[in-house]
Amino acid sequence: MKEIEKKAFILLKKAIINFGLLNNNEKFIVGVSGGKDSLCLVHLLNQYNLKERKKWDFLAVYIKPDFFDFNIKRLENFFKKYKINYQILEMKIKDKIERLNKNPCFLCSRERKKMFFNFAEELKLNKIALAHHIEDINETVLLNLFYNGEISTFLPIQDFFNGKFYIIRPLYYFNNDLIKNYNKFHKIKAIKNPCPYIKENKRNKIRNFLEKLYQEDKRIRENIFKGIRRIKEKFLP
Numbered sequence: 126m127k128e129i130e131k132k133a134f135i136l137l138k139k140a141i142i143n144f145g146l147l148n149n150n151e152k153f154i155v156g157v158s159g160g161k162d163s164l165c166l167v168h169l170l171n172q173y174n175l176k177e178r179k180k181w182d183f184l185a186v187y188i189k190p191d192f193f194d195f196n197i198k199r200l201e202n203f204f205k206k207y208k209i210n211y212q213i214l215e216m217k218i219k220d221k222i223e224r225l226n227k228n229p230c231f232l233c234s235r236e237r238k239k240m241f242f243n244f245a246e247e248l249k250l251n252k253i254a255l256a257h258h259i260e261d262i263n264e265t266v267l268l269n270l271f272y273n274g275e276i277s278t279f280l281p282i283q284d285f286f287n288g289k290f291y292i293i294r295p296l297y298y299f300n301n302d303l304i305k306n307y308n309k310f311h312k313i314k315a316i317k318n319p320c321p322y323i324k325e326n327k328r329n330k331i332r333n334f335l336e337k338l339y340q341e342d343k344r345i346r347e348n349i350f351k352g353i354r355r356i357k358e359k360f361l362p
Contacts, residue, residue: 129303129310133169134176136298144281146254146293152182153252153293154245157211159187159200159316162256165304166296168313170254171207183254185211186244188237192219193319200316214240230326242290252291258299263349264331272327278353300346 141147155170157163167185174181185204189195197213204211218236222229241253257279265278281297284290296304308315323329338345 127310129306130172133299133303133307134173136303137169137173137295140281140295140297144293144297146282146295147179147181147252150180150182151252152248152250153184153254154241154248154250155183155185155254156241156256157185157187157200158256158318159195160256160318161308161313161315162258162261162296162304164203164313164315165299165307166254166256167209168207168311169307170295171209183210184248185209186214186241187211188214188216188240190216190218190233190320192222193321195319196316203313212244214244216240228322228325228327230322230328242285245290251289252293254293254295256296257294258296258301258304259346259350260301260332260335262297262353263335263346264328266349266353267331267335268328271331276353 147153155163155167157167170181170183173179174183187197187200189197201211201213203209216236218229218233221232221236225232245251245253262278266276269275269277279294281294283292283294285292307313335345335349
């Protein structure tokens with residue numbers, strides 16, 4: 126096993142054990158967008174499942190919005206290459222977006238999550254794995270602070286509807302560079318996101334802001350990530 130894959134396996138296992146994300150023989154859904162993060166996640170889970178004999182039974186799910194064209198064929202070829210079971214779900218949201226008359230990212234995200242929950246319920250499953258990683262967690266801290274006036278972010282395992290569903294984040298300990306290097310090693314190429322609103326959203330602004338800080342001081346990335354678990358309550362009102 127190459128060093129990059131070994132490191133990925135170690136961090137995946139760390140998240141699974143530390144937060145109780147998955148058990149052996151578990152059935153669950155993996156949300157896939159076609160981007161580098163979700164392709165890394167589904168490939169890694171598949172590799173880990175085969176090599177560690179976890180006997181997981183997971184289904185990769187792509188939710189296809191109706192307001193832009195996406196290269197579904199490339200995504201399907203990826204799934205077929207690695208013998209990953211998959212499902213494409215159509216999301217009819219174009220009319221809602223046109224009526225909204227503003228950036229629809231929140232609406233789209235909410236509708237996508239709703240579809241994941243509904244589909245999981247149909248399959249009698251209660252876990253959905255998503256590919257959020259350290260940078261996403263850091264961005265969400267600032268997003269919620271700047272735009273919602275609260276301090277909160279993604280959890281490694283998050284329950285919804287009193288434990289009816291759980292969103293799990295197996296890449297919780299992964300940073301962007303590790304994901305890029307893992308994909309490079311396995312020759313995994315991300316599929317371009319053609320969404321016309323992607324550059325306008327608030328998360329993208331926060332991402333660009335943080336990226337400049339990361340370049341100035343590499344410690345900032347890890348310090349934000351660590352800081353969310355090192356709250357000094359006596360210095361807070």
